[in-house]
Amino acid sequence: MLGARLVLFIIISLVLMTMDHRYHHLDTVRSTLTLVIEPLRQVINLPFSIAGNVSENLSSRTDLLNENDDLRTQNLLLKAQLQKYSALESENMRLRELLESSLKVGDKVLIAELLRINLDPFTRRIVINKGERDGLYDGQPLLDADGIIGQIIQVSTFSSTAMLITDPSHAIPVQLNSTGQRAIAVGNGRHGELELLHIANDTKLEKDELLVSSGLGGRFPAGYPVARVVSVESKAGEPYLSVIARPTAHLQRSREVLVVWPNERPQPAVETSSEEGQG
């Protein structure tokens, strides 16, 4: 009797796993079940958000004044940079118009907060506090102030799960900032490490080289910083260099992330390549 029930449950589980892994048919089931978990998530997050509020309320006047000063200076600097940037942007647009190619600069963004909860430790995933309600969709890119963080893989009503670029099943199309050579950066599951695939041995590539998103594949917006090369090794007998890069974004530290609508399109571009996303 017990054995028969076990066999039944094993069969159901195997069917579920296959459907989930191969066909992604279960996204609605998953997001419905997530609603059951939602209160637990909020409970876990509560002490952290309360602590944040309390420390905000209790910070002293001088601290606030200092912070205000700092922010003012920073704002000034950023504004100065922005002036240059907007001049460059308009020049860029003019040149592109001359070339008759269209590229929109400037994407719609939304700020989301990380929920402080833990997921499967062998994947690199995070949960954010915005969901379907806020118009998020599957495959949407996430940034922080210093670069690309990852993409959303599952949207539920009040929260969504995102895969970091260091997740072992994540890959992002990038290009070298100096030469423009394209490459694929995949996560290897270790903390803060990306690997560049298929870089030929004779490529000129140095430490500290910046990798920016290439925008190929249509999922990530082009031109955002992704990672910096930390080591380049050429092994005798191997056709490719082994290149390790470190994400520029603070994957472990950011509390707030930017959800981006690339070029303000309501829907993501049609998936044409299998080089990215969930492998």
Add this chain to the structure above:
Amino acid sequence: MSKQRHGTPIIIASFAIALLLTMLPLPEWAQDFRPEWVALVLIYWCMALPTRVSIGWGWVVGLMLDVTLGTLLGLNALALALVAFLTIKLYQRIRVYPLTQQAFAILVLIAMTQLFNLWIHGITGSTPQSWTYWLPSLTSALLWPWLFIIMRNTRRRFRVQ
């Protein structure tokens, strides 16, 4: 008879707390040591109330764990259904062991679910490479005596039968 099914909310609450503990953010170094809370609580209930909590509970709770952790739907469901099955088969023997020896049985049970998870991870293409993967079995076994006593007191206090 209503006395037969006393304390279902307590069982559900205990699983909810186990899920909370699974979700609780830990510092980076401590994450590898996180015990398999849900499996431990399941094993306890299967041993204490084998006629009530069994494979079905294990499967449903496992499914919630899958949703919580973002793993493949059905992965932990299957693993925990298996744990429930084995515990039900063995509970008469395990129950009479002293606590330390029980802990050893728990080590084997949890290691088995981990082995099973490792297979599925391997099939779907993301294998954890470090030996620290096995640490949760060890911490779970070490925690078992305390968990057992706390759970038993709770069960007696709320007369869960």
